[in-house]
Amino acid sequence: MGFWQIGTDVLARSRFVVSPLAETVACLSALGGQHATSAPQREWLAAHRAAFDARYAGDPFVRPFLHTAIRPGWIADFLVTPPHTPGETFSTELARLRRTPDATARAHLGLDGAVPDVLRADGLAERAADLVEWVWSQLVRPGWPRLRRVFEADIVSRNARLSTGGWAAVLDGMRPGMRWLGDGRLQINTYDYAPMDISDASLLFIPTTAARGWVGWEEPPRSYSVIYPCTGWLATPTGAAPPDALARLLGPLRATVLTLLATPLSTTQLVAVTGAGLGSVGGHLRVLLDAGLVARRRSGRSVLYYRTPTGAAVAATDAGGEDTRTRI
Template structure:
């Protein structure tokens, strides 16, 4: 399946999206492989021992992980693309739990090329998989999810900006190893010599950033396809810093609250993030953002279900005046 052939309607519906479950599977795979990529060594040292202890006390989970996460292959039932109405990790993991046991067994047997051990031929295997994913989410992903989501949204903002100016060729450049937009509705998803696949005319195509060294492709045939890719910006310091104090003259000019908000928008943020950072209500932050937008000190761009705000060049000049 080296090339996906994508019709114009499918391409027009293509979108970038954030998926908590996808990030959880990426975290599970990193813990399983013992390799999380550059800049993630401390995360692996912090969570690796607890993960190994968790599997040591649950033989079924240990066998499940070994069968589901194999070199160049992830079990389909773990990585199906998110649905449009998914809002949280729990919305997504609910589908894992509802997967028929015979589908899970077939997935794992195909990968192994041999019958599964008796411990995995049990009717509650989908629930056991969901329980393990919930543990990985709660213990290793959820604590840093606000920061990761911010990184993912900034990555999406950058990609959609390239899409608007340079088309899909620019938006997908360097997305993940082996992937390349060839034009004429052809997306090379990897370098394997496999027959091309024609995506259904009603299919939804998604591109999902996550913490991964190379990413993967996944589908729920015939209507949902996704490309999971390594997000940029993950090497940034994970410790949240307070924004630099805006110049006193700017505070006097536009007011201290608006100046503080403007100072925090050197990178894209949502209204909710700004409310959490500043301690002001959502309504208050929204009002100030509207004034800053009207003054052309901010840009606004939609990213999936979120709206991100970031400074214009005029806003940059106010916060960081040139000598």
């Protein structure tokens, strides 16, 4: 079992951040086909694999690189170095990847002398950066504004859990095989790795659409990260679209809010997921409250909204405008 020894001051300084590079690497992992994929990734692949295959058909570098650098149980370290500052742009992250010496990048493949010949040539890090840049610009960036809101909503949810349940509530099950062991020990996976002392390091937590996630680090600086799967339905690229009949009845945004409240959410989370303004979301919540379609309860510092039985029945209208309850 691999675990990190983490001081309380490291946890106190740790941050949840969004990283466009981490999400792009998660998408590369899905394209490589050697890691498990999440439902959002499978939907993303259905939309984008043809463009990727058309761009890189016959390319002598891309397939060997993906199958070597992102294989079962392994992601090359130079692809997953943590951001140096919160809010770091993709171009900044990419520039750091591009500056990796070829010898370092090759060592990070973890194959010793068994590196494929095509990956021994000069320019390994440069070609890897070109691939990452193309996937970001052509396949990830067009949907990034919504994905970013989804990741920010996940971070809001985890910070709320932290305020009520402490770090154990946040870290247990953040990614498969990960749990808080107590006494400053964080189990990061179930592999038989030697413990690592990161009591004087910085620590970041980064959501992506990956099915399992991974960990990354860079020394110097002493910087570590845990890349984890974004919570369940929040990671679905298309979101929770309301039935057409419900949208006609309530209006598109109000119907979307009611549909999303199948899971209790705060106003801040609804703003992040829908992309609507705080005033607009708050106004729709007041109308739904007055109509008895939603209720609210306090959870720590947050107020969560959820559908009442009446709201659930209204939201169960099918796409053809028919009541989905059984007729006699």
